[in-house]
Amino acid sequence: MSEDVKKMIIDYVKKEYLEEDSGVDVNENTKLISSGIVDSFSMVSLKMFLEKKFQVKIPDDKATPEAFDSVNNIIKLLNDFTKT
Amino acid sequence: MAYSNKAKSFYNGELNSIRQGGLFKEERYIESPQAANIKVEYPLGAPQKQVLNFCANNYLGLSSHPEVVKAAHDGLDARGYGMSSVRFICGTQDIHNELEKKLTEFLGTEDTILFPSCMEANAAIFEVMLDKEDAMISDRLVHASIVDGMRLSKAQLFNYKHNNMSHLEEKLQETQNCRFRLIITDGVFSMDGDLAKLDEICNLAEKYDAMVMVDDSHASGFIGKTGRGTHEHFGVMGRIDAITTTLGKALGGATGGCVSGRKEIVDLCRQRARPYLFSNTVPPVVVAASIKVIDLISKTTERRDKLERNTKYFREKMTKAGLDIKEGETPIVPVMLYNAKLAQDVARDMYAEGIYVIGFFFPVVAQGQARIRTQISADHEMEHIDKAVAAFTKVGAKYNILGKKRDEIIAMYGL
Numbered sequence: 459m460s461e462d463v464k465k466m467i468i469d470y471v472k473k474e475y476l477e478e479d480s481g482v483d484v485n486e487n488t489k490l491i492s493s494g495i496v497d498s499f500s501m502v503s504l505k506m507f508l509e510k511k512f513q514v515k516i517p518d519d520k521a522t523p524e525a526f527d528s529v530n531n532i533i534k535l536l537n538d539f540t541k542t
Numbered sequence: 543m544a545y546s547n548k549a550k551s552f553y554n555g556e557l558n559s560i561r562q563g564g565l566f567k568e569e570r571y572i573e574s575p576q577a578a579n580i581k582v583e584y585p586l587g588a589p590q591k592q593v594l595n596f597c598a599n600n601y602l603g604l605s606s607h608p609e610v611v612k613a614a615h616d617g618l619d620a621r622g623y624g625m626s627s628v629r630f631i632c633g634t635q636d637i638h639n640e641l642e643k644k645l646t647e648f649l650g651t652e653d654t655i656l657f658p659s660c661m662e663a664n665a666a667i668f669e670v671m672l673d674k675e676d677a678m679i680s681d682r683l684v685h686a687s688i689v690d691g692m693r694l695s696k697a698q699l700f701n702y703k704h705n706n707m708s709h710l711e712e713k714l715q716e717t718q719n720c721r722f723r724l725i726i727t728d729g730v731f732s733m734d735g736d737l738a739k740l741d742e743i744c745n746l747a748e749k750y751d752a753m754v755m756v757d758d759s760h761a762s763g764f765i766g767k768t769g770r771g772t773h774e775h776f777g778v779m780g781r782i783d784a785i786t787t788t789l790g791k792a793l794g795g796a797t798g799g800c801v802s803g804r805k806e807i808v809d810l811c812r813q814r815a816r817p818y819l820f821s822n823t824v825p826p827v828v829v830a831a832s833i834k835v836i837d838l839i840s841k842t843t844e845r846r847d848k849l850e851r852n853t854k855y856f857r858e859k860m861t862k863a864g865l866d867i868k869e870g871e872t873p874i875v876p877v878m879l880y881n882a883k884l885a886q887d888v889a890r891d892m893y894a895e896g897i898y899v900i901g902f903f904f905p906v907v908a909q910g911q912a913r914i915r916t917q918i919s920a921d922h923e924m925e926h927i928d929k930a931v932a933a934f935t936k937v938g939a940k941y942n943i944l945g946k947k948r949d950e951i952i953a954m955y956g957l
Contacts, residue, residue: 474703475703477703477706493909494904494905494908494909494910497682497905499682499689499701500682500701502699503699503700503701506698506699
């Protein structure tokens, strides 16, 4: 997937989950779930965003905290479920 | 199926990983009634120790109030111990109805239904109110029981940054196509002790044609001039569609909860709420005592006024002593330590000084937000508060955190 996709997800995570004054930087390797940036409850909205934006359906059993734990992991997950 | 070695070793593995993560929760045995002054056996087998309790939800000091205890005795004599039935078969007494009416009047709503706990009220309400064409829009720091309750509903889930009204508005705009939208928030947030901006939330709800639900468990009985809750504090009584709250904190502290709000929502709970239909309700003894609690706090605001004075005094003294507390006005006063181990160490040393407090850290609060959550009670006297502040000052000096703010504490102890 392109750099654009990566940037789009990073921007969404920053806008959606971080306070403006949090001082936390997010890159493709930043731990999202295990660090607490995205709590397990908010993972639902992240999944919804990805499904809508990238027109994919991520099965619930694949939407694990590990699969969502970094932007790189998310991209891998999207690749698995994007029709080619 | 037999309890296999495979299952046994799996559970032991889980327990060990909880222990290794430093997250293993231990119970401490209190060998006296719940109050400001309690006798505790901790660790298990240690001699009994008299300590001041600064971590109970006993905001109004009613947990062991003589009149409440007497009402419980009288209720036990008059209406017995158990009901052996769910409400709609043969589990409803006249006093259940009386308590529901009293709660309705106290909270200023249209109707009320009791639940075995507020956890169960929260487990019920979203499934009853909403379906898959609807949206739940919740603050991100709502109580765990709300999170669980929302999971039981088919409605779509959205959440907004804590107390961030522009983010809430974005979510309301995003969900315009849904049939019903419900904004969901705690009235007072349990870990930070801050208040939801209910006036702004109600304005947004009206602007975007959404309903509002508030869990007022950490507010009912003492927030607002006459203690009705967060809706009274913000002058929005009558504008909240559903309130869930508990009898297990300020209102006597035993158990039980309710949904109070629009008549139709309460009526539908009586028909469809699963924790109401398939579980016994609050036992007669608790109902009788709760009626007394509502009578006591309806007659005079003395206890909530004392709580307000105590809170102000404690907050001022702690700030003056140089502890880093979260600003606010509620009796939940978090003492910020940021580092999980530091929070545990300070709590342990406070106990040695005769003050019972507990450290909270990830995942109960966000990473790097470890703290001791102190809770003030109307049962505390000035000398209790002075003693707690003196202990915090002594222990704070030991760890060199007095007068230090977030960055300095993190520089010393890490996150």
